[in-house]
Amino acid sequence: MVEARREFILNAVIVLALFAVPLWALMAGEPFIISLATRVAILALAAVGLNIALGLGGMVSFGHALYFGIGGYCAGILAHHAFSGTPVAFGLSGTNQMLVIWAVAMALSGLVAAVVGALSLRTSGIFFIMITLAFAQMGFFFTLSWPAYGGEDGLPIFVRNQFPGVNTMRPWELFLLAFGVLLVALVVFAMLRASRFGAALMAIRQNPDRAAAVGISPFGVKLTAFVISGMLTGLAGAMMADLSRFTSPAMMAWTMSGELIVIIILGGVGRLCAPVLGAAILVGFETLFGGWTEHWQLWLGLVLLGVVLFARGGVIGLIAGREGHG
Amino acid sequence: MDSAVLELEGLCKAFGALKATDDVSLTLQPGEIHALIGPNGAGKTTLMAQISGAQAPDAGVIRFRGQDVTGLSVAQRARLGLGRSFQISSLIPEYSARRNVMLALQARQGHSYRFLWPVRHDRSLTGPARAILDRVGLGPRASVPAGVLAHGERRLLEIAIALALEPACFLLDEPMAGMGTEGVGRLVAFLRDLKQEAPILLVEHDMDAVFALADRVSVLVYGRIIATGTVGEIRANPEVRRAYLGDEEPAA
Ligand SMILES: Nc1ncnc2c1ncn2[C@@H]1O[C@H](COP(=O)(O)OP(=O)(O)O)[C@@H](O)[C@H]1O
């Protein structure tokens, strides 16, 4: 109980910090920092998605970049056609409305996650990791050789897509949008985890035989979680494309999948605010050391090693202790 | 005899050259405890695994309440009312005893695809879970994670989970293993009550417990049932004595 209260306070501090830093930057006139915070929020959103599959369900997907990239290309392609006034396919036109783009991105990444999940969830361990990686690599090489949308050069978004009542070209407003969506995703994660579905999912992670023996089919529960997971990561991909006003195959690269896993391990697998803290650490490292040395990833790797060896519950576990399930 | 709750017919299962289950037929009648005994490696756990659906038989039919369930998954059979406990405790280690039972209750209710309402405040789960834990004597340990419970407590939690499923029959694989005399005594009394609720197919090594409880006994040796009968018949059966009971009991 003490641990639960401590984690609650820590979560509040993490979320408030993510809000306070760009607010300070706004007043200090540092738009670059606001964009960094937006990047943290969107990466965190993507990792909240992965945290459902990996943290709650124990499904070590090494291919979540696939959904991130699908979201990104949804934003890029729809915006591209809205800009050029050409139809996407079958007479359907593009759009620059984020709400529509997000819906398409979530639907499409959810659909692909359903297919990938259906084909991979009967395996486990290293096989599951390799299959999810293989699917993501297929997506990566597909976009790489897709000249209609830029191929390896990627696809720029010339004018940032729009959201009702928000001027998306203003960094602070775009941040608020990303921050708001992240908060919703965190609430979704918390509710899911506390629900009957979450109870079943976490039980399956710990002991699938027992879950089956009481009458809960592991496959259906895991597949459902995997689809929800892919949808959230896909949504984040669409938002990331709009933040950087650019989509490219790099969004689907295996390094992206790895980054999402790193974020969660850094923060603490399965912990509510692990994605936020992990994303902040990752972006922080990239920014602080990225300009100073090419080898910032090496330093991050050392930190990661330390976390894996000495803080199995990630940084949140280190501060707030073990998680209880009542 | 056609009212059997559970009926195995000609079940066979081989691991390579080893016939772990060799043409096994048996029934479980309403209201009875049918004990399955046999030396280590006789194939008792393998048989239980086929009944629960964890392993597929090579041949034969498993009928549960008149329905052929041979092709159904573990979860499907559990939902039909086959309640299984494991020889080696198989629990959700990070969940408290209470949450383990609540999970069985939610599965029993058939609502695991609910995403909003928190389980912790679900009175249709917390109330019955407390009652069941009290019944098996785990009430004071309800909040302890299953992975931290003592061995005997984990055995009791296995039973509590099976109770929560309100099954139409219980499959208990060595529920008394490693429980100590006092624990065994309490469990014997408990199982004698339990069979009022649903018949029990009981695999057990403790012969005193088996002879005290069983309405019928089947003896499994090298995958084959060599005899089925009442406790008295089994004790008197020369083949059983030779193959299994050995010199344990002097001739009457
Ligand atoms: N998965 C398996 N693969 C190969 N052999 C097995 C397997 N499971 C059980 N066996 C063998 O089948 C026989 C019966 O085992 P088991 O059913 O566990 O016996 P019991 O529960 O009566 O002690 C043993 O010889 C065991 O080694």
Ligand SMILES: [Mg+2]
């Ligand atoms: Mg056994």
